[in-house]
Amino acid sequence: MSKLHASATQPSSGYRYVYGPCATVFQATKTGTWRTHRPVVNQELCNRCSKCARYCPSDLFSMDRKDRSVPVTIDMEYCKGCGICAEVCPLKAIEMVPERSVR
Amino acid sequence: MRTVLGALGERTILVIPPGCAAMFSGYGKETAVKVAGIQGCLENTAAIAAGIRAGLEVQGIEDVNVVAFAGDGGTVDIGLQSLSGALERGDRIIYICSDNEAYMNTGIQGSGSTPYGARTTTTPAGKRNFRKDMLAIAVAHRIPYVASASAFYPEDLRRKVLKARDCGGPAYIHMFMPCPTGWGYPSEKSVEISELAVKTRIWPLYEVVNGKYRLTVTVNDPVPVERYLRMQRRFRSLTDEDIAAIQAFVDAEYEKLLERVNH
């Protein structure tokens, strides 16, 4: 009668081992390293219409549509610098600047 | 993807084949989606989805969406058979084809959805035949809901995804997905390209509800196709004659569409 294999260690409390390919960690490669240009938001000019947020392919914008004292932010860990936000902004309040630039 | 999942919510199971969309599926332990999902093979997305739906039904689970999210290669070429089977059987799945008009993930090879004149690595001189009319194929299966959509017309897409969910049977949505790398245009122009595709009538936005056609975006003063084509390096080998042929084709297809709408 052959020996049965078992794991050498036990999983942590509340966890189990899964066999085979599966992904359960909500995370991705930091694609921010890919960009050659970065978006810079003119916070005073922006009227918080949120068109940029709706069109951003990676859903990276955060803003308070009612309170203009809260700055519009972009998750720069993932922003690839595609430029769509700058293109669609009706007030031209976003400028794409080279990644190495001071701004 | 976020428009689709935003509309459908957490009680959704995704089926994604290998391809660009597999970027959502993930790598190793990491995934970019928070809902349950599976990466199948390139040609069996609809088949796996059909199986998932059957498994849920038999357990009495009615309120979970089963969404297939495949590219054009995995739909109009290698995936056509399993899609056709699922549509014919009436399996209640939402099938979304994200069409970037080539096998982009593997390096821009031509597909059955690549348009006339486009350069790809397997059509380096420009494709010499017109693409498949996948929407007509879906309509021919007599399913309750078929629609064209565009990734950068998110409200239109959202409404269509909800109608697909509620139609009570299989639903097919064919979605325009521009690819800056594959089509050869600067990435910030993606929204402009998408709008031009609709405004030139190359990519009319319509839906077919139980066989009845309806435009969801009307285009009364179309833009000449040349403006759309000349923005993309994949069309750089098009002659004026080619462009005229494409214009004639687009006009004729749109006429046929209007006839069906007004029928």
Place this chain on the structure above:
Amino acid sequence: MSVRKLLDGNGAAAEAMRLARVQVVSAYPITPQSPLAERLADYVADGSLKAKYIRVESEHTAMSAAVGAQLTGVRTGTATSSVGLALMHEVLGLASGCRVPIVMPVVNRSLVSPWSLWCDHQDTMAERDSGWIQLYVENCQEVLDTVLMAYRLAEDPRVLTPTMVCMDGFFLSHTSEAVIVPDQAEVDAFLPPYKKQNMYLDVEDPMFVNDLTPPGDFTEMRWQQKVGFDNALTVLEEVQEEFARRFGRRYHILDAYRCEDAEVVLVAMGSMSGTAKYVVNQLREQGKRVGVLRIVCFRPFPVEQLREVLRNVPVVGVMDRTAGLGAEVGPVCTEVRAALSCSDTPHRVVGFMGGLAGRDLSPAIMRKVFNQLLDIAAGAPAPTAMQWVDVRPDAMEIREVKQRV
């Protein structure tokens, strides 16, 4: 209360799947499996099987739909044969790599070309690296019993490996026997309802199944599968023991027939074993010390058990039922030779091959084979090349056509 029914192999498999309460059926018709798929459709239509029947449009879809359904937490039913199995090939890997414990009867039939409808083992032999457990049966009773045991084996958390139950096309699938069919209550006690485990598709506990796996993890996942295979023989023995206690029929991983004092043993698989055993009985009456070793579990290949049974058997013949083109001997003989090469006693292993595409492996053929093996035991040279026992001498001349047809 068990009842006796007149069933062929297809009927026996369908009964077992009904008793196992499969909940989603996705089977595509193909000769000689079609009556199995039809029987399941009848069961669903008349209510004796509460399942959703997906009328799939190809075998590739049949297996794909089964994987999708089983991952939501239901037991699925599918079956196929020959080129249908070949068409499923890609998706077999999806099932085994994702540890989806599907049980699938396969009716053995040759692959094309040449086109054939009839029995040999080429179809399942072509899938021996698919990561599926493979069990081969000898008669229709064993079809029913093995399908039931297969669910317990495949679904065991120590195994979690999809399993094919292989029966010879027409010889078993279409030949009726009196089969004892256990009642539903007995089977329910043996085989509890399916519970999802390991990976699954559940909106309340979401995970993404089968995403791209880095080179740094892939080998480990294959190791996990290997562990499942390593455990399978032990678990199968447990299941067979329990089956014997509950149903009174005892099965083994290796069916050793009169091997204890044999100087010649023929290794066989499938329905040909019955004929071989019949010939063994005749030869034993003449005082010849011969036996048959029927392999029931081919994947995983029971190397230790085989070495043990054949330890003191100097001459071993192996009857393959597929040509194994390009190798010196057929696949089963190759495995037997490999296993015995690690034996500490000497053996001469001779490969035979016949019965392709429905050709009968008759008692006369079996007698010829045993007699050759007995000659070898008595000192005749043992050929290393495979012996094609039933090929006609005019093989190169059978299609004579005019120069310009």
